[in-house]
Structures are given as C-alpha cells and as structure tokens.
Amino acid sequence: MLLHPKDLRDTNILLGVSGCIAAYKALEVVSRLRKRGASVSVVMTDAATRLVSPLSFQTLSDSPVYTRMFEAPKQWNVEHIALAEWADLMVVAPATGNILAKAAGGIADDYLSTLLLAFAGPKVVSPAMNTHMWQNPATTRNVEVLRRDGYFVIEPDTGRLASGAEGPGRFPEPRDVVEEISSFYHSDRALAGRRVLVTAGPTREYFDPVRFLSNPSSGRMGYAIARAARERGAEVVLVSGPTDLPSPRGVETISVVSAEQMHEACLASWAETDILFMTAAVVDCRPAAYSGVKAKKDQDALLGEVVPTPDILTALGEDKGSRFLVGFAAETEAEEGLISARRKLRKKHVDMIVLNRVGGPQSAFGDDHNAVRVLARSGEEDLPREHKRILARQLVDRVVRALPGRDM
Ligand code: CTP
Numbered sequence: 325m326l327l328h329p330k331d332l333r334d335t336n337i338l339l340g341v342s343g344c345i346a347a348y349k350a351l352e353v354v355s356r357l358r359k360r361g362a363s364v365s366v367v368m369t370d371a372a373t374r375l376v377s378p379l380s381f382q383t384l385s386d387s388p389v390y391t392r393m394f395e396a397p398k399q400w401n402v403e404h405i406a407l408a409e410w411a412d413l414m415v416v417a418p419a420t421g422n423i424l425a426k427a428a429g430g431i432a433d434d435y436l437s438t439l440l441l442a443f444a445g446p447k448v449v450s451p452a453m454n455t456h457m458w459q460n461p462a463t464t465r466n467v468e469v470l471r472r473d474g475y476f477v478i479e480p481d482t483g484r485l486a487s488g489a490e491g492p493g494r495f496p497e498p499r500d501v502v503e504e505i506s507s508f509y510h511s512d513r514a515l516a517g518r519r520v521l522v523t524a525g526p527t528r529e530y531f532d533p534v535r536f537l538s539n540p541s542s543g544r545m546g547y548a549i550a551r552a553a554r555e556r557g558a559e560v561v562l563v564s565g566p567t568d569l570p571s572p573r574g575v576e577t578i579s580v581v582s583a584e585q586m587h588e589a590c591l592a593s594w595a596e597t598d599i600l601f602m603t604a605a606v607v608d609c610r611p612a613a614y615s616g617v618k619a620k621k622d623q624d625a626l627l628g629e630v631v632p633t634p635d636i637l638t639a640l641g642e643d644k645g646s647r648f649l650v651g652f653a654a655e656t657e658a659e660e661g662l663i664s665a666r667r668k669l670r671k672k673h674v675d676m677i678v679l680n681r682v683g684g685p686q687s688a689f690g691d692d693h694n695a696v697r698v699l700a701r702s703g704e705e706d707l708p709r710e711h712k713r714i715l716a717r718q719l720v721d722r723v724v725r726a727l728p729g730r731d732m
Pocket residue numbers: 583602603604605606607608633634635636637638650651652653654655664668
C-alpha cells in the first residue's frame with residue numbers, strides 16, 4: 325500500500341504515552357503523524373510525565389497535553405467523553421505491561437485507561453518493555469485478550485533494551501510505528517464509502533390488536549453487525565423489527581414491525597446498498613385476516629388461515645446486481661441444517677450464508693454468545709462460540725476479505 329504523503333489527512337489521533345523509558349521516542353511519533361496530515365492530542369500517564377516533559381509533547385502536537393483526570397475538575401467529566409468523541413483512532417505508544425493489563429481488564433483508574441474504555445473506535449497499542457515482562461504469561465494473556473477485543477498490536481522489536489539485555493520488547497523505530505499505524509487505519513476503514521444494509525430482530529405478524537406470530541430473536545447479532553460495519557467506516561442503515569436494544573451510534577435505524585414493512589424499508593434503501601446482512605428472523609407466514617377487535621377464543625379458529633410473508637432475501641437477491649449479500653440460516657438440526665443452508669446459499673443468490681443453531685440449550689436466539697458456520701462458494705469455515713460483538717467483527721471481516729477488487 326503506497327499511501328503517504330498526507331495519508332492521515334483529516335484524521336484525529338489520540339496518542340497515549342505510558343511510562344516506559346522509550347516514552348521519548350513518542351515525540352518523533354507525534355511529528356511523523358503530523359507530517360502525514362493527522363491532528364494529534366496527547367494523553368500521558370503520571371509515570372510518563374516523569375520521563376518526558378508534557379511541554380515537549382505540547383510543542384510538537386501543537387495542542388494541550390492531558391495528564392491527570394482531576395486536574396481540571398470543572399471540565400474533566402465532559403472532557404474525557406469529548407476527547408473520545410473527537411478521536412478517529414486511539415494509539416498507545418509506548419504501551420507498558422501495566423497499561424496493557426488495565427486495557428485488557430477494562431480498568432479505568434487514570435485518564436489514559438479511562439479514555440481507552442470510553443473510546444469505541446479503532447485502537448492500536450505498541451508495547452515496549454523488558455523481555456521478561458513481555459514474555460510473562462500474564463502479558464501474553466493480556467495481549468491475546470486485546471487482540472480478540474479488536475486492538476491492533478504492533479509487535480515489539482528484538483534488540484538491545486534499556487537494561488542492556490538483548491531480547492524482544494524494544495520499541496520499534498518511530499518511522500515503523502507510524503507506518504504500521506497508517507496501514508492498520510486504512511485497512512481497518514476498509515468499508516469507508518460503502519453502504520451497508522443490516523436487518524435485525526424478529527418480525528411480528530398481528531392477527532388482532534394484541535396478538536401476533538413471532539419468534540424469540542433478540543436482534544443482538546444484527547445490532548452487533550451494524551456496529552461492526554460502522555466501526556470499519558461504512559455508512560449503515562439498520563432495519564429493525566421490535567427489540568429492546570438502543571440504536572447504535574452513527575447508524576441510521578429504521579423501526580418496523582411486520583415482514584412486509586421490513587421488505588418495504590429494505591427496498592427503499594436498496595438502490596444505495598452495496599452490502600446486505602439479512603440477519604433478521606423474518607416470520608415466514610402471517611394471518612390472512614386481521615381483526616380490528618380482539619378475537620374471541622371461542623371463535624371457530626382464533627388465528628384463521630395463514631399465508632406466506634414475502635421472502636425478502638430471495639426478492640432482493642433477484643435484483644442483486646454487484647451487491648454482496650449475506651444471508652443467515654436458522655436451523656435446529658445439525659446435519660440437515662447444513663444441507664439446507666448449502667441449498668439456501670444457491671437458491672437465494674447470496675454470496676455467504678451464516679449458519680446458526682437455534683432451539684435447544686445452545687440456541688442463538690437471545691444469548692449473548694453464538695457459534696456459527698460460514699458458508700461461501702469458495703469454502704466453509706467454523707467460527708467458534710464467541711460473544712456476538714466479537715463474532716460480528718469476524719463476520720464483517722470475512723466480508724471485507726471476500727469483496728471483489730480488494731488488494732489488502
Ligand atoms: N428470510 C427473508 N424473508 C423471509 C424468511 C427468511 O428474508 N420471509 C431470510 C432470513 O433473514 C435469512 C434467510 O432468509 O437471512 C434464511 O432464513 P431462514 O429462516 O433460515 O430460512 P427460510 O428461507 O425461512 O427457510 P426455512 O424456514 O424453510 O428453513
């Protein structure tokens with residue numbers, strides 16, 4: 325990827341500096357980020373301020389340096405949220421074993437760790453410490469957790485450390501750190517300029533004002549996918565059936581009730597859509613008749629005749645064009661479910677099917693966790709049981725990698 329010069333133009337970077345002897349090298353990181361067009365705000369831990377003067381960072385970043393959370397009591401509360409809102413990217417360089425542990429555990433006991441918890445966008449850490457600390461199983465574990473949570477970790481170099489010993493743990497050359505930050509940021513924003521349509525939740529098919537046909541879908545998977553696509557720079561429209569979930573930040577959410585309304589809302593966005601995640605658990609049939617008053621149970625047939633609802637995914641698939649379509653298959657049987665999901669992949673003209681087990685103790689419905697099998701024409705892959713937030717990122721990532729014309 326040949327992007328520089330000015331490849332970070334209009335990018336707001338929040339740079340955290342923690343207390344390691346390599347903290348002075350972060351000064352060059354600031355200058356290099358600014359040369360690439362980024363605006364940089366620096367947050368230093370207490371220990372870092374003992375190693376390098378905040379004034380140096382202030383001069384090089386040309387903006388105030390944030391140190392203690394309670395230093396400006398009139399503002400801090402607003403400020404840490406405001407800074408987290410301002411930033412497009414957060415970087416901790418150098419990152420000590422201590423800040424890695426705090427970030428992995430969600431501990432927020434100073435300004436930098438609080439910002440790491442409050443910031444929802446892409447995050448990079450560049451660890452630097454002595455070899456024993458780097459190779460300590462606790463650090464290995466923390467780094468693994470951070471990677472799973474979506475952090476990008478810049479591997480430390482191997483070489484002569486401040487202690488005089490040789491080994492892995494060295495802070496890389498600032499030039500290389502900035503190169504890694506930039507290529508991560510651009511690959512991470514892989515969906516910038518793309519429009520993603522996500523459907524989520526159940527539908528409800530009412531047969532009188534108070535009763536309906538539905539299913540226990542919570543909408544969590546679809547909401548997590550909308551958030552994950554947004555994190556990667558997409559413009560996202562979320563068409564949601566009834567759920568208890570708040571609309572994800574930065575996502576346009578359209579609330580619908582029935583399959584028919586969901587279909588209409590999808591059609592209204594279809595011309596601008598590049599990628600569809602059809603995550604909703606659409607109810608397949610609806611009562612043929614609707615009674616404006618509550619039906620009586622001694623009526624001949626309370627529910628009456630049912631008729632099919634539109635198969636939204638199939639209908640959209642018929643006008644696929646160059647769009648990338650992801651369908652979901654909710655199946656109760658393992659073997660038959662797989663056969664049926666493979667059939668749906670062909671029949672519904674989709675590029676990918678995500679197979680979910682529903683019903684039984686490990687049902688995808690309502691749980692925060694899920695395990696899925698991803699079926700594409702090129703092959704199949706199992707994604708082990710994970711929190712839906714993480715699984716959503718993995719699914720969005722599979723789509724990013726499968727998009728035609730990608731060279732990363
Ligand atoms: N789907 C849809 N419209 C429907 C039913 C399903 O768009 N009326 C979509 C779902 O959102 C999902 C995919 O089609 O992305 C497969 O849904 P699923 O319920 O597993 O399959 P069905 O097509 O309903 O087939 P069956 O119930 O026979 O398994």
